[in-house]
Amino acid sequence: MNIVNFIAENARKFPLKPAIGFKKQNEWSELNWRDFQVMVAKTAGALQSVGVCEGDTVGIYSDNSAEWIVFDLAVLSLGAVTVPIYSTNTEQQAEYIIKDSELKIILVGDQQQYDAVYRISERLDALQLIVASKKKIWIKPEKSVFLEDFIKDSSEQITVCERSDEDLATLIYTSGTTGVPKGVMLTHGNFHKCIEAHFEFFKFKNFQDQTSMAFLPLSHVFERSWTLLSLYGGAKVYFLENTKLIASALQEVRPTMMCAVPRFYQKIYAAVNEMVKEGSPLKRKIFNWSLQVGTQVSNLRSNAQEVPLPVRLKFAIADKLVFGKIKMKMGGKLWFMPCGGASLSPEVTQFFDAMGIHITVGYGLTETTATLTAFPFTGYEHGSAGKVLGDTQIKIGANDEILAKGSGIMKGYYKKPQETQEVFTADGWFRTGDAGRFDEQGNLFITDRIKDLMKTSNGKYITPQPIENLLSNDQYITQAMVVAEGRPFVSALIIPNFDALREQIAKMNIHFTSWEDILNSESVKDFYHQKLEQIQKSLPGFEKVKKFTLMPFEFEVSTGEITPTLKVKRNVVLKKYEELIERMYAH
Structure with a gap:
């Protein structure tokens, strides 16, 4: 069946209930299911009138918006294929996708995207x-x-x-941390089976009463799948166009569910810890007591055990004194937050769990229609990637590589038979490129990206992600990239949290000139040196970052240093900052 059939079903069941929300002239507006159905139908009719037929490719090059999802669903209604392009992609990257996918029509979201596409259209007659x-x-x-x-x-x-499970729904070009982007072919069946598997796995109650906010890029499989799942289940979805306004949007929309990447949670975790550290001894004591109570409650719930009344009363006090205030900054209603894109430290998931916000850590790729495994509501293990969903099968292959089969696995890479063949074993298992292991309870643990595994010149193996997570969980560090391959010791490029550091240098009586000057000052270097010593106390000697360079700017999507989901492109950064890295090993 066509994945969009849920629109007619929900318009029949909840005609006047809001389906989507969006900002209009600085005020949030809503569209009910009946009007949402009309808007999708009118857009599909317009596309049909200019010759869009089943199997044709239609592009979207835009930030998140109500128009984005309406256009996507309209394209799918016609049996055509949606090709999303990240709003942060350069003109050159957009042109590659437009040409490779043979787009005839494209939706653009702002002036910069329009100008880029217009110039591309002058070079490509097909558009x-x-x-x-x-x-x-x-x-x-x-x-x-x-x-x-x-x-x-x-x-x-x-x-x-009408569509079958095998019919193509979308081409999602992987931003990839290496190589040329590849168009991942996902079908109507991929989406439909994955959505059904989630509802079976979580057994949500009153899902139609939930509110989600589309905060991550809809161009990415994670937010797109989650948004389709939310709408499929009758929940209301608000679309945030400017992600810089997330703090105020959370207060205004007050979502109950939202997916995010690890950096979102790390920032909140680091800010709360810093605030506690600077608070009075009494405030610290209250916070630590509350965290203890919250952890007790979350441990009982995760093991599907009843929480005794005295503990429930203590939690109510902890919530009133501490947790409620933190949760109000996030709108006050969030309880379910899927997390993917990279690994997340167990300390962070435990902290949110103690507050009563269930971060559902999951694991998957674009090629697997996102989720292969996820935390269930009970019986999950912090630090793991959860348990297998739906009809997914996972086995551990050579070099501990995670191999997967199931209805979420892609058809292949568009027009790339050789690359498609390379990621499947002879007997049809998809090779994820990630290393992992299972525990006795069936929880999957991701040990690292196989290609990211580093070997020092002393023969020690380093898995960079856990070290980078440990560093970026700190309030004063925004991003970190570990260097170790073929080197005598571990080093790192560190991007400070400039807001937190600005406050710190004021306390140190350092006059601000420029970030280059500040980060080169001995007192700031000493401050970070002490930070790293403290952060890395629990690491074995060979895993500790011995030398580091403080970067005066963040890695950016636009400069190709990180992917749109904030994963560092190691090969790009290593090449770009080769001189800086060599300096750390020079003496």
Whole structure:
């Protein structure tokens, strides 16, 4: 069945219930299920009128928005194939995807994206129409139209194209930490079976009463799958266009569910710990007591045990004194937060669990329609990636590589038979490129990316992610990249949390000039040296970062140093900062 069939079903069941929310003239507006169905149908009709047929590819190059999801669902309704492009992709990257996927029509979200696509259209004859999602974009009438005008005279009725499980729904180009982007072919069956597997796994109650906020890029499989799942189950989804406004959006929307990447949780964890450290002895005592009570409750719940009344009363006090205040900064209603994209330290998941926010750590790839494993509501193990979902099968192969089979696995890479063949074993198992192991309870532990595993010149193996997580859990460190391959010891490029550091240098009576000057000052280097000694106390000697360089700017998506889900592209960073790295080993 076509994955979009849920729209008609939900419009019938909840016609006047809000389906989506979005900002309009700085105020949040909503569209009910009946109007949402009409909007998708009108957009599909307009696409049909300009010749979009089943199997055609249609692009979206935009930040998250209501228009993004409406356009996506309209494309799928026609049996056509959606090709999302990250809003942060450069013109060159966008052109590669447009050309490779043979796009004829594309939706753009802002002026910069429109200008880039217009220039691309002058070089590629195949690209026939650019649809601008907002009227504030300045467009050239030839080859361009505003979405509002595009759908204006369209019919409110559309026949949804029948699809089989094997029919293509989307091409998602992996940003990849290495090599040329590859178009991952995901089908209607991939999405449908994965969504059903989640509902079976979690057994949600009253899911239609939940509110989610699309905060991660919809161009990424994680947010796209989660948003489709949320809408499929009748939940309301708000779309955040500007991720820098996340703090105020959480207060305004007050979501109950939201998926995020580890950095989001690490920042909150680090900020709370710093605040506690600077608080009075009494405040520290209250916080530590509350954390103890919260941990007791979460341990009982995770083992599916009843929480005794005296403990429940203590938790109510802890919630009133401590947890409630932290949760209010996140809107006050969040309880379920899927997390993926990279590993997350057990200290962080335990901390949120103690507060009553269940971070559902999961593991998956674009090629597996996101989730292969996840934390269940009970019986999960902090530090693991959870248990297997649905009909997924996982086994551990050579070099501890995680191999997977199941209905979430992609059809292959678009127009790349050789690359497709390379990621499947002869008997059809998908090779994830990640190393892992299972414990006796069936929890999967990711040990590292196989290609990221480093061997020092002394023959010691280093897995960088746990070390990088340990460093970036600290309030004064935003990002860290470990270097060790073929080297006598571990070093790191460290990007400070500039806001926290600015406050710290004021306390140290250091006058601000520029970040280059500040980070080169001996007192700031000493401050970080002491920090690292403290953070790394529990690490064995060969894993400790011995030398580091403080970077005066963050790694950026636009410069190709990190992926849109904030994973460091090691090969790019190693090459770009080769001189800085060599300096750490020079003497």
